Amino acid sequence: ATAACRSMEGRWSLAGSTALVTGGSKGIGHAIVEELAMLGARVHTCSRNAAELEECRRRWEDKNLRVTVSVCDVSVRAEREKLMDTLRQTLGGKLDILVNNAGQSMVKAATECTGEDYALVMATNIESCFHLAQLAHPLLLRSAGGGASSVVHISSIAGFVGFPGLAVYSMTKGAMNQLTRSLAAEWAGDGIRVNCVAPGGINTDIAKDMPEIVKSQATQLPMQRLGETEEVASVVAFLCMPAASYITGQVICVDGGRTI
Ligand code: NDP
Secondary structure, three states, X not given: OOHHHOOHHHHOOOOOOEEEEEOOOOHHHHHHHHHHHHOOOEEEEEEOOHHHHHHHHHHHHHOOOOEEEEEOOOOOHXXXXXXXXXXXXXXXXXXXXXXXXXXXXXXXXXXXXXXXXHHHHHHHHHHHHHHHHHXXXXXXXXXXXXXXXXEEEEOOHHHOOOOOOOHHHHHHHHHHHHHHHHHHHHHXXXXXXXXXXXXXXXXXXXHHHOHHHHHXXXXXXOOOOOEOHHHHHHHHHHHHOHHHOOOOOOEEEEOOOOOO
């Protein structure tokens, strides 16, 4: 059934859905996990720090949110494959939503970036995004239909705007925007929607790595403040819902007007 045929409740809910959100122990990913779980989804998330993840898991359990966790460095191909194996067990082989959120920042003059810097940012931000989408495709395909099967990438306004010191990071974010459009075109016939959220400066640890850029955001953007993680999470949740069943291939800026 299309969203238009569903009840109000069915259109604005994620009840019965399963989701994978990468990088959910902190920041934007953490807020996305909570938002999806509060809307009724069963969520699995990962990061590299086992102790921090376990602490999150306990807090989510206390809030009666259905969230499972596992350690995974998404920059490593074998770990991504293991994550998908884990997912088949924890979510019963059903996946409705993939959110590629985990990202590596890198603030360095282009002339000073080493081969290792380049490889790390590429592997974490874009290679993982492409490969996890590939790995998730058969699972997403199984639950496709009714506009409920959905991939969301978290890119950045750095994928549109030039910032000094962000050359490699920006390349990966621009690539995520284009990957979104390509996969959306390729998978529309499979019933899988693919969209992207491009945040501006959001109040997280990554923002602390970029003090000058963040400072300029606060003065150059119409809303004159950083965004909060929940303000990104709510847009991601909307894109995953049946209410958004006719939206695919879009890159939506959540940036307080920075790119207007
Ligand atoms: P945070 O640093 O606050 O959180 C990042 C999360 O991802 C953590 O849970 C971290 O856990 C996890 N993570 C990082 N690297 C890996 C990895 N290799 N494998 C698995 N997990 C990983 O960052 P944000 O919440 O700010 O950023 C989230 C996304 O939003 C990123 O893609 C970022 O580029 C994007 N973004 C952020 C903006 C901002 O202003 N904050 C602006 C625009 C885009 P751990 O380190 O323990 O692995």
